[in-house]
């Protein structure tokens with residue numbers, strides 16, 4: 319976390335801003351843009367007779383992804399005979415686990431899956447199946463990240479340890495000059511750390527980075543403990559009954575590396591790119607100059623909007639602008655509302671940011687890492 323004395327390292331044009339941790343930031347009052355956008359989206363749903371949640375396509379997708387998960391897992395543990403079969407299945411399993419993360423748990427934990435809270439809860443705990451914690455995710459992602467996107471000291475996604483510098487206000491260390499090469503490897507390892515260390519450390523300390531959060535209690539604690547026990551049983555105990563420890567560790571690592579790198583890249587492409595803004599509160603205040611809705615739009619970047627395969631697999635997270643503006647609308651609707659959002663942004667002079675392809679987003683993330691790594 320950046321300290322006050324580090325402000326001397328901040329570029330001159332950002333010195334009126336401050337990265338000191340302060341709770342409850344205040345965004346500027348909502349403006350006409352927000353009201354107009356909400357009205358247009360409401361009209362879209364009314365005119366088309368759509369519901370915002372409980373989309374049949376989402377239930378079908380859940381069935382397909384869970385079936386793929388259990389089929390691949392069973393094949394890996396019980397059927398694969400050669401190392402190359404296990405390698406292919408592990409890679410596919412990692413991709414399907416990322417798909418569960420992008421689609422089922424993400425919509426569930428945002429209350430975007432269904433209008434029934436228990437259905438959202440059930441969808442949300444699919445995160446436990448891939449090694450995470452729905453309670454921790456709610457705080458880390460839904461509260462800290464979504465409320466305070468790209469604001470250092472508040473958005474936990476900016477804090478990836480000393481090895482990565484994602485904003486101009488984070489301290490610069492000499493080895494950051496190579497971060498655009500080595501961070502990709504670290505992204506892969508992050509899911510292993512998250513499954514086996516971070517969640518436990520957060521629950522024990524009651525903290526995520528600089529943010530304090532309520533530890534799980536009651537049913538949330540039961541879900542945390544049972545969820546981790548179930549995951550460790552699936553990942554290690556059952557496979558160890560049939561294979562050597564080195565085989566189990568090797569293919570656990572491959573699967574989780576694929577999961578980690580895919581999850582990290584997709585989330586980084588939305589915010590850690592050259593075009594995204596990294597606002598801070600005005601110095602000495604807790605005030606953010608933009609209204610919340612403008613802040614969300616200008617700190618977030620879409621990519622590859624015309625690729626239905628990417629949209630399906632990523633749970634609409636290539637439409638991150640729409641997701642950040644309307645996180646409680648099921649992602650199935652993002653492509654349809656995207657045009658309305660873009661048009662309204664243009665009318666009101668709000669930056670609507672988009673990369674035409676996945677590759678363009680990757681290049682921009684690479685350049686941003688290189689830029690943050692080279693400046694002092």
Ligand SMILES: [Zn+2]
Pocket residue numbers: 424428459464641645
């Ligand atoms: Zn989200």
